[in-house]
Amino acid sequence: MIKAKAGFALLALFLPLLLNATYILKNDLLNPKAAVVVEQIATELQEKTGVHEYLVATNEHFPARYNLVEYSKKYEANMSKPYVMMVFAPFAKITEASDQKGRVALIPSSKEVGAMYSKSDIMDATIDVIASMDKNKIEDKHAIGMVQGISELADEIAKSKGVVLKSTIKETRQGIWVVKVIVLIGAALVFWMFLFRPLYRRIRYGKEA
Secondary structure, three states, X not given: OHHHHHHHHHHHHHHHHHOOOOOEEEEOOOOHXXXXXXXXXXXXXXXXXXXXXXXXXXXXXXXXXXXXXXXXXXXHHHOOOOEEEEEEEEEEEOXXXXXXXXXXXXXXXXXXXXXXXXXXXXXXXXXHHHHOOOOOOHHHHHHHHHHHHHHHHHHHHHHHOOOOOOOOOOOHHHHHXXXXXXXXXXXXXXXXXXXXXXXXXXXXXXXXX
């Protein structure tokens, strides 16, 4: 019951912003607050460089060797050129011989756009967070990884254009910390609203509160 109330509370808080989402083409994984951060980064990138940055966050269980470039074409009608799309598919199988899962694809609209960033840098920024051995839930790691990857991608494109973005996370360590706060602060507010606050009121005012 508490989780259901938490979901409704967060949805009500961020719904006005999410209804205007432009750069998240599919969202099976991002929580509302992290989704808003992605939209802010992509919006500033487009305004300052003219390059569109799109995210597809899917929980689909793709088989090994599934062609993510072909998959991305289903979203072409909702994209504007020039663009780069990040496909984040943590449940996609990597190889037939292994049980390992998790793929990230960067799909630019042209070779010129692809030359604006280092694919390996973006992969590292995205995957290292998810592979880290810490106490964060896997759902939180997915959100942190996506925001970090989108931020790094936007910064590299902006740098190639000679501009600086204000909405991105500038340093990896600082970035991970900030994104963790973004991901977890909603949960803290929900626990206060639906668990600790009623308990506090009962203790202070008695059963009539």
